Amino acid sequence: MTRIFSGVKPTGHLTLGNYLGAIRRWADEDQHRAESLFCVVDLHALTMEHDPARVRRLSRQAASLMLAAGLDPQGCTVFVQSHVDEHARLSYLLECVATDGEMRRMIQYKEKVVRAQSAGQSVRLSLLTYPALMAADILAYGADEVPVGEDQAQHVELTRDLAERFNLRYGRTFVVPRVTLPTVAARVMDLQDPTGKMGKSHDSTAGIIYLLDEPAVITKKVTRAVTDSASGVEYEPSERPGVANLLEILSSCTGKEPRTLAEDYDSYGALKRDTAEAVVELLRPLQTRHAELSADPGYVDGVLKDGAARARALARPTVDAAYRAIGLLPPT
DSSP: OOEEEEEEOOSSOOBHHHIIIIIHHIIIIIHHHSEEEEEEOGGGGGGSOOOHHHHHHHHHHHHHHHHHTTOOTTTSEEEEGGGOTHHHHHHHHHHTTSOHHHHHTOHHHHHHHHHHHHTTOOOOHHHHHHHHHHHHHHHTTTOSEEEOOGGGHHHHHHHHHHHHHHHHHHOSOSOOOEEEOOSSOSSOBOSSOTTSBOOTTOSOOTTOOBTTOOHHHHHHHHHTOOOOSSSSOOOOTTTOHHHHHHHHHHHHHHOOOHHHHHTTOSOHHHHHHHHHHHHHHHHHHHHHHHHHHHTOHHHHHHHHHHHHHHHHHHHHHHHHHHHHHHTOOOOO
């Protein structure tokens, strides 16, 4: 049976981009067609300056939102990365297989270094090496598929390279995974800067729709979305990214193709109104369910505890095999 692994970082409040780019598909499709593991990858949140209490709070919120989106703990495994030691155990072995050049070529590393340096912050070594940890997240479970947003595809390609290299040098140990991308809204863009993605940890939040934003806030953000000075509504992503972003968001909410939707509008105002309404209605049941889960923290704790136990049982044999293959003496 196909096995799927994917995760989300608790580096900020989850956004519409996280939902449309990954989480909705996990709930609607992936958990029903494969053996699926979905993880709050909290160790990745430590690569930048952070508030420990906030990381814990956002980790719980992310898990609750994943469940509110429709992940069924009876049909898939939902857990927190740091609750399963095998992630960190395998990460070091993969650092020993990866090269410095590979790490430094990662686009997200380059982007985050620029942001950190512009803010006068030092750059942590873990920011450079975290793709090895991400590879460990995937390879520990023998995942066949990794459903992610477009911005994470490069990391999955690195994971494939590391798996193939390890298998060649030390004997077949890992399944070589493949990335699967959503067909529409693979990368939802910032409403105020449609050339950049809608990220969780941006300083400016005016262009970011968070999953727990109230309807009035969502409407205000969409109404103020950047478009352009051209007349008419056309789907031209390279030339008119702001309009294209709105059409792609509306497409993801309605199931209609962006180019087809563009034909229905002759003004930005109508497009923004319909997009805002569609997003509000899309998120309404998720927000309702999240409120219910937040009122029952014991249930969420139980799901995460059971999920970690199942994940650990799956990961340990593979990680133990990797330790033996690379030449480490087994414990007695």
